[in-house]
Amino acid sequence: MHALSLAISEAAGAATLEEIGNAAFPALARALDACPVFFAESAGNFVESQAIAGEHGDIIPFYLREFLLDDPLFPVALSASAPVTLFEDHLDARTLTASRAYSEFHRVYDFEHHMLVRFSGDRLVTPGALSMGFTRGRHLSPFGSH
Numbered sequence: 001m002h003a004l005s006l007a008i009s010e011a012a013g014a015a016t017l018e019e020i021g022n023a024a025f026p027a028l029a030r031a032l033d034a035c036p037v038f039f040a041e042s043a044g045n046f047v048e049s050q051a052i053a054g055e056h057g058d059i060i061p062f063y064l065r066e067f068l069l070d071d072p073l074f075p076v077a078l079s080a081s082a083p084v085t086l087f088e089d090h091l092d093a094r095t096l097t098a099s100r101a102y103s104e105f106h107r108v109y110d111f112e113h114h115m116l117v118r119f120s121g122d123r124l125v126t127p128g129a130l131s132m133g134f135t136r137g138r139h140l141s142p143f144g145s146h
Contacts, residue, residue, distance in 0.1 A: 017041070017130070021053025025132060032143070034134040037111065042121060042129040054133070056109065063105060071101035077116055077124050087114040088142045112138040 014020040021039040029036035038054035047064045051057025068074055076090045087096075096102050106112070113136040121129025136143065 017052050025053055029134060032134055034136050037133040037135050039132045042125055042127055044127040046125045067101040067105050070099060072096050072099050073114060083118045085116040086143050110137040111135040113142040115143045
């Protein structure tokens with residue numbers, strides 16, 4: 001709980017999206033025992049969205065071009081109305097692991113468990129929506145509702 005309080009404090013002190021990305025985002029990931037994959041703002045043409053920060057923000061354009069439409073995670077993310085999406089709650093693991101996106105992307109980077117947090121925008125693809133993607137590797141437990 002202390003780590004989460006520190007992350008919230010970092011976010012409250014940030015004046016720009018870059019400061020949130022560089023300070024609060026990694027602190028929140030540590031509190032969640034997760035990898036801070038990306039902090040991004042959705043573009044009008046979603047495939048052109050760019051990461052503001054994140055350990056793997058540089059691979060987001062590659063993922064969007066090569067795997068987005070084949071990834072069973074995307075329809076879940078697209079339909080999510082709640083600000084926090086735990087993908088294991090909406091998608092059978094076998095469906096994910098049977099996909100090309102899993103074998104050529106998620107497995108390669110050890111992105112086994114996924115959580116999306118949307119801070120603004122009605123949906124992930126709403127232009128200007130801000131979201132953070134977190135993952136845990138296959139040797140860690142899935143994200144839980146807590």
